Amino acid sequence: MRKYYMFYIIFSFIFLTTIYVFTIAQESNKRSLALFNEIMVDAVETNDLEKFIKYQSVAYQKLDQINTTEYSFHVYHVIAFSEGGYINQFSIFTVPQQEVDYALDVNDESDLTSILIINEDNNSIIFDSNTRTGYKDRALSYGIKLFGFYYFVDEFDQSYDLSVTLKDYHGNVILNESIIFEYIEYNPDGGSLSLGYSSDELEEMLDLNTYVRPALARNITIFLVFDITIGATIHFLIKRKKR
Template identity: 30%
Template sequence: MKKWVLYYLIISLLFGAIIYLITLFQVTQEQTNEAFNQITKELVETQDVDTFLRYSTLGYEPIERFEKEDYVVEIIQALGSENGQDIHQLVVIVIPLDLSRIDYATDIDDSSDQSQLILTSNTININTKIDAPYKDYALSVGFNTLGFYYYTIIIEDDFSGRIILKDYDGQEIIDDMITFNYEFNVMAFVQGMSEEEIESRILVNDVLNEILITRLLIFAVIDIVIAVIISIILRRKAL
């Protein structure tokens, strides 16, 4: 085998591998975004947070559900992970029933947004208008982007206290008492999705194979044409 053919074959294989990796990354990102968008759409349409929470957490325990005139509010304790360590989070999800009846931010820097979560107990005192990371952002912009928005607060102890939730105009959505234990109730705990369940929603392999075959066929045709041209040029030089 001529030396240039060997070099060309190696370079072609490298380009083929690069095409595969780029395609894999692009398809995975696109399919992951598509799956997430579909899940958030289902949440807004059904006011059911189960699929969203199972997809985005390691598991969760329902605490309270409030159904108000303009909103549904779900309060849950979620199991997450940070730097390889399990963390417990209080998650408050706010779902609008009819966007045409409420005000909300269309820009994350909207200074008029008075959306706010206040938690008060013997162990926790949180006000999202004062405390990071929410104090500088208009949270109700989530209505415009996701169709809902949510707060996540890391907790390290049992909670028994008051929760106040305000909307864009500063009107109270809820003002109530909630109680839950830091340790999950095994009977109420809902396990997050397995890798197999997530993969079945993302469908990377099905889409990847179709796109990859098309791209590699195009590359192969171009690759062969270039190889033929190089061969012709080298033969003419040898004459």
């Protein structure tokens, strides 16, 4: 009898620990996704991508913002961390400012949205979404349906004087701009770039205690009710059998 009780207690403890860990992981992921969506929606509504970029980068610099009647183009130099080192990324975000045509499906073959980036020093192509893997087979303006904007990003390993041309869903040129990109050997201890959110800032924004605690209380309560009921039932059956 005592051996059974010991076994059941150990089993219950292991199961309770599993529920505890699983709940924290699940609710943390859910909260992270919710915060990301909140920041993304705010970026579109305010036409300000500062928080959105800050949330995803180690450091960043806004190179330009070009506004037209139909679109707002946000150009950023982003420092990201990849495979144990810092990399320089060039990003352009296209945010519609009025109703525009865009792909309703990622496989929309009618979508002519594209970006062409040329090195002005020698007129060579640096980036062409029509030939680049990961871009060429997708309807790029589908991002408007998903996020409210679409973007292009590429890693650069040197400085460039860029000529950037963007085309919309119908293949019309919506941006033709010269942009200077200066490669940076990033140093976390210095520099003039704006920094991404720190661990403490992210922790405060996520506010996991507020979101995780109710879920923990709910799941643990359900488990305890179930555990006590099952334990009591088994105990009753064993006692009855002994009689």
